Amino acid sequence: DYIQSGQGFLVNNYGNATPSITFTEADKTTGAANNDVFGQTATSLMSIELYKNNVLADATVANFSNNFTKSIGTEDASKMMNGGENISITESNSDLSIDGLPMPSVNDVLPVRLGQLTANTTYQLKADISNFTVADVQAYVRDNMLNTEVPAGSLISFTPKSVDVQSYKDRFSVVFKQSKVVPVVTVKGNISVFPNPVTAKSFKVQTANIASGKYNVVMVNSFGQEVFSTPITHVEGSKTETISMSKALSSGVYTLVLKSAEGKSVYQTEILAK
Numbered sequence: 001d002y003i004q005s006g007q008g009f010l011v012n013n014y015g016n017a018t019p020s021i022t023f024t025e026a027d028k029t030t031g032a033a034n035n036d037v038f039g040q041t042a043t044s045l046m047s048i049e050l051y052k053n054n055v056l057a058d059a060t061v062a063n064f065s066n067n068f069t070k071s072i073g074t075e076d077a078s079k080m081m082n083g084g085e086n087i088s089i090t091e092s093n094s095d096l097s098i099d100g101l102p103m104p105s106v107n108d109v110l111p112v113r114l115g116q117l118t119a120n121t122t123y124q125l126k127a128d129i130s131n132f133t134v135a136d137v138q139a140y141v142r143d144n145m146l147n148t149e150v151p152a153g154s155l156i157s158f159t160p161k162s163v164d165v166q167s168y169k170d171r172f173s174v175v176f177k178q179s180k181v182v183p184v185v186t187v188k189g190n191i192s193v194f195p196n197p198v199t200a201k202s203f204k205v206q207t208a209n210i211a212s213g214k215y216n217v218v219m220v221n222s223f224g225q226e227v228f229s230t231p232i233t234h235v236e237g238s239k240t241e242t243i244s245m246s247k248a249l250s251s252g253v254y255t256l257v258l259k260s261a262e263g264k265s266v267y268q269t270e271i272l273a274k
Contacts, residue, residue, distance in 0.1 A: 046061070048062070049128060058084070073100065090113050110174035118160075120160075120253060125141065140174070193205055201247060207239050215233075215261070218259055220257060
């Protein structure tokens, strides 16, 4: 929406023999930090952000308006890949840094593509919905590897497998579902594993402020395969659970998922096995 002083941008010519771009005095906003250039009509947008060790590495934006289409057009901006980590939205096999789309409907899917991630490094993914307002539609981030979904706005941690681009390239997408009429319940609490790295056939899971109930502790490898599962009954609050396996894990990075009795992913964390 804005071009600030000192910033530059590229313009893509979609085959026009006599391309031109025009700015008028009416486009300017004087006496403000931002100069409003591309339009003053408020839009609903979602920023999908990639963090490396909790530092923002790259981002891509979905901009929603009923004036836009799902095909590549002048409302879209091609992704210019940088030398480090990259994140983009894919549309018609094109990587976009800005994707202009019609207002989302239930069951729509927004594919997210990652590139040039560093192996065995912790990354975080977040779909920022602070400027996303669509009636009766709720956004979720889907982990296609773990087959789990979390509400957009959650911070998702993951660690890619070494030299295996397919383990993260198309791992995530944003899916849209019918908004629930019941009040939104904030999931509180967290889990951690120690010792980490895990070197034996047992380890401990520390739970903090988690609701009581029956859960499954599930271990997933970097290919999305479930390699271990065991049920636990948790008493509300904080507790340490000892998890015993029949054999030690092979060396590598795993995701430990704590699932509710209904099979929904509730909490997850990364662990390293040596």
